[in-house]
Amino acid sequence: MISIKNLHKSYQMGSSSLHVLKGIDFEVEEGELVAIMGSSGSGKSTLLNILGMLDTADEGDYILDGVEIKDLDETKAAKYRNKFLGFVFQSFNLINYKNAAENVSLPLYYQGVSRKERQQVALEYLDRVGLKEWATHLPSELSGGQKQRVAIARAMASQPKVLLADEPTGALDTKTSYEVMDLIQQINDEGNTILVVTHEPDIAQMCKRIVMLKDGVIVEDKKVKQVKAAAHV
């Protein structure tokens, strides 16, 4: 599903340049649930941003679902993001003046789906994250866990090839974190490919594979026995 080779990324910091990714080689199969771990500054978020086409690499190849991702202009990147990717952010990033259903239907709007169908799909996905009754509520009326579930529903609504989650539980307490992870596991069990960036070992253990990043290189890449979050809820 995802294949990257020799990925490099540097940031210009004034006169000096900060080499964040120093040649990453990395494959993800369809249906995997991968945790990308590392301390802050290890380059894990940068990697995810490049995978999510929110940022571009300086060097290296990136193939997503058989499509080579390169020479992206913003328009093309927007199209690919819309078609291939779903995002979940640490701070949810829901649009605060739109209610839950409207937030979920937003990616479909950019796909050109009709209003009626958008509404229907949005309700369907809200139902899947258990928030159908909250469809008309604004983000400010939802708890942190509910917000993240809406965000996951939004990410899934466009039926992406890959779901990218950047510290999805970073702003949540342990119990809520496990609820969210349970949801992510369920989505993964349905065959969706998911990448989770986290620095919490317990969250990483709930994935099927852990990739450890340190100082811009992969230091460890292992399959793990998945801990079911449902057992802890």
Added chain:
Amino acid sequence: MFNRDRWQEIFQTIGKNKLRTFLSGFTVALGIFIFVILFGFGNGLKNTFQEFFLDDATNTLFVYPGRTSKPYKGYKADRRIEFKNDDLADIKAEFDFYLEDITPRISRSANVKYKNESNNYSTRAVAPAHQAIEKTILMKGRYINQNDIQTQAKVAVIGRLVALDLFKNEDPIGKYLAFDSSVFKVVGVFQDEGGDNEERGIYIPYTTRQAIEKSNDKVDQIIVTFRPELGHLGALAFERELRLFLKAKKSIDPTDQNGVFIRNVADDLKRNQQFSNVLQLIVTFVGLGTLIAGIIGISNIMVFVVKERTKELGVRKALGASPRSIIAMILQESVFITLISGYMGMLVGVILLQNIGTTLEDYFIKNPYIDVSTAIFSTFILVAFGTIAGYIPAKRAARIKPIIALRDD
């Protein structure tokens, strides 16, 4: 542009962000409102001004006799010059090419009586041509005519306020007024845009006045109108020749400045127009300043709006919004808001101007107005600049990488 979905998206954004919408809308509306009002007031000022000076026909020369200041052809200095009826005829004959009309004017004050009412009014003894020169508007009856002149008829055309004073609700036409130990039949009632003073006047045939005053043929003042197509230069030439002619006829030293006075309304007009143009310039300048202030206001608001939405735009981009759709969304929204509120501001301004009418006359602002094309053009300018002002930050926002926009702060 006419994508229904996008409009729905925009309406939702507008509806859910009332403060922001109100702020930007209010800025535009206020800008255009102030512009309309100021521009209208400027025009009102011009109206008042023009009324002061332009109540008479502008192709007019007023000719007054004076006293000579130099001896000439055996006459001593300080000789009093008088105009007579034959001067009228001579001018008419001599200046046929220039002349449109000619009338004498003999002004006297008179105590006028009707039944038990009496009051002092100024009377003007004139020829029929005087009506056009003074722009006298007849409300009832007729003006002095040629027949009155020939028969020295004792007829009077009275001002609207004279009729009001003396006749109250009676119809003055056909009634008789007594003044200067004669009785005059009222044949007409007039009004005049020159104001109340003009409307407290009475016109009688000049020959009648001359008959009353011991059958002389003296004339106080001669008023001539020239053909308007002569233009300003033609008018000046006419004035020069008329002066020479009269000086020769009255045996006045050609270099004497005081024998004959000619006031050229065209000269006044030109001066007034210059003043009027300065006024117009000030109005335009003030209007332009307001417009620029409005544009700056909108630009500020647009920068603020886009800044405030940076995160939302980042989310939208992450969800697959192309830069184009981001720019289009912001612009369409801002054009919509500025158009609607600009139109409202313009409408309120125009309606207010119309309702002011003459209520601010004491402040020299009468019937302020703004012509529709100026109002619409300035609204359009404001909207256009609002759009440009929105486009720059919108474009920058569309170019920001989503990760930067989404960065937690």
